[in-house]
Amino acid sequence: MEQSTAVVFFTGFQLRDIWYLAEAAGRTLLISIISITVGSILGCVFGWMLYSSKWLGAMTLGLVLDAFRSVPLIIQLILFFNFFPIIGVPLDPFTAGTFVLTIYTAALVANVVRGGIEAVGIPMRRSSRSLGMSYWQDMRYVVWPIGLRAVFPAWVGVALGVMKDSSLVSVLGYVELLRASQILITRTQEPFIVLAVAGAFYFALSYPLSKFSARLEGKWQS
Amino acid sequence: MEYTFQWRPVMRQLPDLLEAGFMTLQVSILAMILGTVIGLALALVRMNAPWQVRWLATTWIEVARNTPALFQLFFFGFGLGAFGINLSPFVIVLSGLTFNTAGYLAENFRGGFQAIPDTQLKAARSLGMSASQSYIRIIIPQVFRIIYHPMTNQMVWVVLMSSLGMLVGFRELTGETQFFASRTFRIFEYFMVTAIIYYFIVKIILGLSKLIAWRLFRY
Secondary structure, three states: OHHHHHHHHOOOOOHHHHHHHHHHHHHHHHHHHHHHHHHHHHHHHHHHHHHHOHHHHHHHHHHHHHHHHHOOHHHHHHHHHHHHHHOOOOOOHHHHHHHHHHHHHHHHHHHHHHHHHHHOOHHHHHHHHHOOOOHHHHHHHHHHHHHHHHHHHHHHHHHHHHHHHHHHHHHHOOOOHHHHHHHHHHHHOOHHHHHHHHHHHHHHHHHHHHHHHHHHHHHHHO | OOOOOOOHHHHHHHHHHHHHHHHHHHHHHHHHHHHHHHHHHHHHHHHHOOHHHHHHHHHHHHHHHHOOHHHHHHHHHHHHHHHOOOOOHHHHHHHHHHHHHHHHHHHHHHHHHHHOOHHHHHHHHHOOOOHHHHHHHHHHHHHHHHOHHHHHHHHHHHHHHHHHHHHHOOOOHHHHHHHHHHHHOOHHHHHHHHHHHHHHHHHHHHHHHHHHHHHHOOO
16 A cells, blocks of 8 residues: 555656756756846946945945855845835745846956956056047956956856856745756656756857857967 | 843853864865865866866856855755755865855956966066966965955855754854754844854964964065
8 A cells, every 4th residue: 555655646757757857957047147147247347346446345345245155145035125115015935036146246247347446457448548548448448348358267267156056046946957857866766867967958058159268368378 | 031041051062062063173174274275166167177177167166156055055955955965064074164165266266367477477487487387376375365265255155154064963153052052042142142253263364364364475
């Protein structure tokens, strides 16, 4: 008798479960792309602010962004998820997760961007200004292309890190890849296979990009 | 805003939280030491070993770098459980963090080794040192100097990553916080205090690292 109920509840790993995981991988990709895009734009602005107003920027914005880099993401997620109901706007896991991931990305990217602007030497900046370029022309045509090359690999590293860290949004209850694998493990009782497939999805998302960035870095350096 | 913050229960548990903070430090430092040793070995193997062993090292490094740390923890927790290997939460977190750290540090080490000119090794060998002597006495100290800063960052990452222990039932700082928070439902207050504790741990590590760097790299 016990055997038969067990059969009803636990069914082995099937082919369509891979499809289920693929869908979840799509959600991982969705939340990552939104946070990385918005976070990078914000990060560029923050990074520029940190660079251009050194003292004030470091005292205010710098401190806040530094806090986001010094506290585990999982705690940030739990804090904000529980903070929004306190101020009267409860958010669903997806929105709260995207919000936190976006700020987290922005905090990391801001540092990268500031490094990128600093990587463009002062003499270069002065010469572009003395050629008659405005501040923004200098930013657009001199700092951007040179700085981007200097920090592009670091930015890819941040982006891939955020993609992997998006797995933590599962603690809020958003069913992304890792959460989906947990659900499947509960049903199939085959943790090894399920985790291997989930890991393969992550690997497939991350590995090509990291190789591409490494190759680009090598090309730019030579 | 109808919510009233209540910090008193958190303050009452503060000693427990700080004690859990030591647990976090303990597992992080252990993982960092093991990760450094294994990472160094992986980097050396990847550069000099026959291809079968090299393939193994490459796989380790790429898997560690291209999958989430949480996934790696789950793998050591539930994945190995499928083979009847049931590790304690401490060992799960330690092995997961070590696996991850070794992978990341191996890449750093490789970069460090590449940054040291061949002539250093040749000079050491021509002075009569054996291969292992010249590595241990000449090459590796210089490599450590190059990757000191990345290693400090990695240490910070390890501390932050150890918070994932909460999800495999390990009672380090985050796990302990979760335990108390779910008992009192003062989730926000508890995690706020924990966030501050993490912030200070990270700052202390960075400060210590600067101090050590100042002592070590004066010349």
